[in-house]
Amino acid sequence: HSRLRLILGDQLNTSHSWYRQKDDNILYVIAELLQEASYVCHHVQKLCAFFAAMANFAETLRNAGHQVLYLTLDDTASFASLPELLSHLLEKHQATQFEYQLPDEYRLREQLAQFCQSAAMKAVGTTVYDTEHFYLSDEEIHRTFSRGKRHRMEAFYRKMRVRFHILMDGEEPEGGRWNYDAQNRNKLKADDLKLVPEPLLFANDVRDILARIKRHGIQTIGKESLHLIWPVNVQQASELLSYFCHNGLKHFGRFQDAMTGKLGATDMKRQFGLFHSRLSFALNSKMLSPQHVISTVIEHYHTRKPRMDLAQVEGFVRQILGWREFIRGIYWANMPEYESCNGLDATRPLPSWFWTGETRMHCLRQAITQSLDMAYAHHIQRLMITGNFCLLAGVDPDQVDNWYMGIYIDAIQWVELPNTRGMSQFADNGIVGSKAYAASGNYVKKMSDYCSDCHYRVTETTTPNACPLNALYWHFMHDNQTAFAANPRNKMVYAVWGKKSEDQRQAILERAAACLDDIEEL
Ligand code: FAD
Known part of the structure; x- marks a missing residue:
């Protein structure tokens, strides 16, 4: 293989332009890494979900005819860091070209940039690609957001609605208003509890992954589950999206701020997601694109009879087109200082x-x-x-x-x-x-x-x-x-x-x- 392409655990985007053509000279590498599994003490289900989704992604690429190397913790544990592993792989496969998609975390972006400039990489060419996931490209967020500036979400969101023509009626917002917050945000009264849908839960067998996590002594928090409820492939992620459209969306905005402890006396599962989509893992691992989620939801809104209330749909679109893109802009405009700011001088230990x-x-x-x-x-x-x-x-x-x-x-x-x-x-x-x-x-x-x-x-x-x-x-x-x-x-x-x-x-x-x-x- 002359080219080695790295795919990080949160870059599981099957629609990326990388995969449009098959090329046997390209080796795709997906690796479970100690450095990623232990830079913070993760929830055990989170590790299982990422590793399972990565393995499924590797399988999808392989089935589509790409050359893929999937490395488990057993294969990578002896390498102290991602750069060490990469150096080894580049040499082993005699690759002359190293390519990766821009990491969404500052820490990894720095690590890979430094690696590419290191002496070991003198003879290897490198190319960096966009992840092709977000509405705004990396370049655009740098043009839109400035360090230290107090940007406001509402103004940003309106621009995004206009720019991408989402829920618009010509120049005007569909329904005549940008914001339906005043209609939303009700409490769940005793009578409303019956509206809460049974959640769609998967049962992905993650026993092998759990065994690996233990074998490598990775510290975790949270409840272990042999059958992971989270979606770990595109099909499950799409099912969850569809389930949300049919069961959660119609009440999403109205109850988006509501909380209840009344449904979970015997089983937390009945109450934990309420009318929320629980799509954040599928989105953040990039199994689903924000564009796909939004267009599916809007399509559902336009075709469903009887028509549901626009306020519910707008409330949901706002979270993804508005908040999610906005938060990302703030992050990149303000890193690395942002991760150590402490404006209120708070010092107490977490109980x-x-x-x-x-x-x-x-x-x-x-x-x-x-x-x-x-x-x-x-x-x-x-x-x-x-x-x-x-x-x-x-x-x-x-x-x-x-x-x-x-x-x-x-x-x-x-x-x-x-x-x-x-x-x-x-x-x-x-x-x-x-x-x-x-x-x-x-x-x-x-x-x-x-x-x-x-x-x-x-x-x-x-x-x-x-x-x-x-x-x-x-x-x-x-x-x-x-x-x-x-x-x-x-x-x-x-x-x-x-x-x-x-x-x-x-x-x-x-x-x-x-x-x-x-x-x-x-
Ligand atoms: P829904 O309520 O169904 O919303 C749909 C989608 O909108 C979410 O999947 C998410 O992609 C997006 N979204 C909604 N609110 C936000 C927001 N404030 N910022 C960015 N995207 C948003 N979200 C994460 O994805 N990762 C985090 O680590 C994370 N940490 C948070 C920490 C704090 C203290 C707070 C207040 C919020 C945090 N959020 C985080 C935002 C939000 O709480 C979660 O995205 C949401 O709860 C995920 O559940 P859901 O998919 O059911 O969301």
């Missing part, structure tokens, strides 16, 4: 119950246990339950990132980091969001049914049994008053705080201090 779910706060217990069991939580659980707690408690964003990077099936740094450090922890001083997503127990009460089954009382703030989020919220706002008070969106909050008596404020701050002192016992 150890984040790794077990053992806390008496019902909302946190639900979100964490579910994450450990399923490697998944939906957006509002990530943002307003676990994320909000860390924000209010001032947890060190390195530790918060570490937890999110490990635990979720879809966690890859380009998308995890701006969501966690930026949107959720406000450590970027407002590059992603115009204001910190801080909330008291009242928000949890409004958007979920967790509080009625909680040890703590959501209606109380200063008593020993009061919901810790209430005092922690005020403590957080008080602590950051200098930074936050200038934002007009916080005006009301500080007006309410200012109206409290000195004694009330004191009692609240004391309760917050007690919660923080006793954080491990909450």
Whole structure:
């Protein structure tokens, strides 16, 4: 083989132009790597899902007549890093050309760029390709996003709608409005619980992979599952997309912020995804393209009788065409500084119950246990339950990132980091969001049914049994008053705080201090 092409674990895009022609001079390499499996402590299901999807992708390429080398951990464990493995393979196959697609993680992009410039590569030509996955090419995101700038998602999203002509009626947004948020975001009432569909779960046999993970002593978190529920090939990913169109989409926007603990008393599976698509792993591994997901959803909307409400569809399109592309732009414009920003100087260690779910706060217990069991939580659980707690408690964003990077099936740094450090922890001083997503127990009460089954009382703030989020919220706002008070969106909050008596404020701050002192016992 004269050419060696590397395919990373999140580059499983069968439609890439690389595969249009068969060429026996090209050897495709897909490799399970210790460096990738252990740079953070991953959820065991996440490792299984990536390795299974990579192996299936190799099989698909082979069946299409390409030359493919699939290396398991057993084959690669003796190489200290990806560059070492590549040097070995280039020599072994006497390749004169090395090609790869631009990694979506900064860490890997740097590693491969340095490798290509190294002395070992003097005699080897290199070519780098776009992954051909996102709406915006790599070059375009650099033209669209600037370092340190406070870009706003809504403006970006509207431009994307116009540019790609998605849900447009000529120059105008279909239905006459860009944004249906006001109609969306309802709570799931007891009566609505029957609307929650049974989730479509796969049962992929991953016993061999689990054995390899153990054999190589890779540290993992979360619940092991011999039969992986996540889609690991294009067919399963497409089935999940179709299932979502038929079962989740019609209520997606309405209940996108809702949370329930009532369906999972015996089995977490019934409640964990609600009306969400759970397509993030299929998207982030690139088994599905964002264009395909959006066009399938819109096609479904246009052909389905009776027609469903536009607000549901727009709410979903916004997540992928808007948020997903936006987050990626923020990442590339601000790396590498972004991964160490800590605008609120948060330094507290992450409570150890984040790794077990053992806390008496019902909302946190639900979100964490579910994450450990399923490697998944939906957006509002990530943002307003676990994320909000860390924000209010001032947890060190390195530790918060570490937890999110490990635990979720879809966690890859380009998308995890701006969501966690930026949107959720406000450590970027407002590059992603115009204001910190801080909330008291009242928000949890409004958007979920967790509080009625909680040890703590959501209606109380200063008593020993009061919901810790209430005092922690005020403590957080008080602590950051200098930074936050200038934002007009916080005006009301500080007006309410200012109206409290000195004694009330004191009692609240004391309760917050007690919660923080006793954080491990909450
Ligand atoms: P749905 O609710 O069905 O949404 C559809 C798709 O929209 C998702 O699959 C995803 O591709 C996209 N999307 C929605 N919201 C976002 C967003 N804020 N940023 C980027 N894409 C979005 N998403 C990840 O893919 N990987 C992560 O590591 C990740 N970490 C997060 C950490 C925090 C603290 C927060 C608040 C959010 C994070 N998200 C992350 C975004 C979002 O929560 C997940 O994409 C979503 O929950 C995945 O579930 P789903 O496929 O059912 O999504």
